[in-house]
Amino acid sequence: MEFDLIARHFTRPTPGAVLGVGDDCALVAPTSGMQLAVSSDMLLEGRHFAPQDSPAGIGHKSLAVNLSDLAAMGASPRWATLAIALPADDDAWLKAFARGFFRMADAHGIELVGGDTTRGALTISITVIGELPPGEALRRDGARPGDDVWVSGVIGSAATALAYRQGRLFMEQIDAAKVLPALYLPTPRVALGIALRGVAASAIDISDGLLADLGHILERSAVGAVVDLAALPTLPVLQRYLHESVARDCILAGGDDYELCFTAPAARRDAVLEAAARADTPVTRVGRITADPGLQVVGADGHALAITRTGYDHFAA
């Protein structure tokens, strides 16, 4: 199966590589003096997507979540490999998957240079390689007390869509239509990550939820943070559902948004806004880094909320 399927759907010109799909390895020539950022993710049917999901959407999302890791590092996407297990030689499925995959690849200038296909339950494993100048990576360990905490775009949409789809949250259909694209067609913040080189002190992409992912920055940087609940950017439609604890949890602890959470010195606020404008990506200041460890979320009344990694603590207070 392997050879024909790769040839038919995944062999395209790779002007940015020395040798693309079809040999034991791909060959690429890194730009002189640049460092490489490398990340691998594995996505499984039943866990990361549903059997009925559109193959083009799966192609889009599986590359998007990997590009999001490059974005969180501030790296420029260059090359990708794709290993995929498929239950059967489904030509139509693969054609649609490849269309979604390559549309995302083309949008961010990344080239598919290698791959592997095998028979099995649908599993997609992608490795992405990006480039960036030495010393300019947006690492998780760079946050310092006094830094502002920023978030790109809006958060909570993908998790709200998932809660809707799973029947945990009732939404009007017209409202659900506004959040579903975030779940199926996330946008990796590649341009913002690159623009934030030399500006942001630390960064991570929000794949597991703001609390968990900001928590990784705090842990690696040995600092704490105070986040202002009212400042968190969401789609307007979400405001109509905030009487539901499920919806509130989606904002603080909802994964799959693939927005960036990053910190920058307060003195660099203008530089952050300039970078965001250059990347044509909205950013919002949502809190600040503290020397005291721990993550506090402060409500509109100025009081700290009882939170857990999965959202508000519904059993507290």
Place this chain on the structure above:
Amino acid sequence: MEFDLIARHFTRPTPGAVLGVGDDCALVAPTSGMQLAVSSDMLLEGRHFAPQDSPAGIGHKSLAVNLSDLAAMGASPRWATLAIALPADDDAWLKAFARGFFRMADAHGIELVGGDTTRGALTISITVIGELPPGEALRRDGARPGDDVWVSGVIGSAATALAYRQGRLFMEQIDAAKVLPALYLPTPRVALGIALRGVAASAIDISDGLLADLGHILERSAVGAVVDLAALPTLPVLQRYLHESVARDCILAGGDDYELCFTAPAARRDAVLEAAARADTPVTRVGRITADPGLQVVGADGHALAITRTGYDHFAA
């Protein structure tokens, strides 16, 4: 699950990387002027290994088959990422898997710099990155008429072991013990691949069987080949089973040996043997490249055998 498991079993010092496991991406600094060889493979339980296989052996083999792709390109191993799906948090299994994986990694100087773990049927996807000087890669498309065809080590052992394990071939236990290591603990020919830079004209690793893999070289190079059946190197124990067609097919069409098949101009025979001696790896001349397309296998009587991609053609005369 992800974070703790990675931290516990897969975070080790990575002196050859700028930043290892634990951020959105790993950061590495390629050697100035070198090209990179990149390859990804996915291995599934039930297809590439059995549920009862030893986890240390699975760790060994899953990295070995990836290193074999670097070997077939002549690249020096540098960095690897590991994405793994596991049915449960099995600490003992992971500890043993990591032991096998890192023993193989240490033997070949490759560093695990990134990873992903998720819940699901056991699936292992590894990406390896190696370095090599521009223009020295051992590609599949470099074979020329008149080249010798060479094979490293011995072939057919892994396939014979699989046939024995699956009950398709009866072997004495003492004989089976001699072929089983080839199936469970293959040796990637990394040192030979590096030594063959500038010597071999083309190369591939034998993962699908000599006929199929040499076939890839012939196709990409637009040439043919004549292979001398009697010259094919096997373990002595295999000779005792050659009255079985299953055993004969294992030599010509048996996969999983991860030996190298390569070609070199006849004028470079001494250079090939010197490279093999430097790499401490036996090599055997088994045929020659022809301008006529097609792959012929000639028996001891000097007549061409009727062959298919899966071995002899048992239905032909």
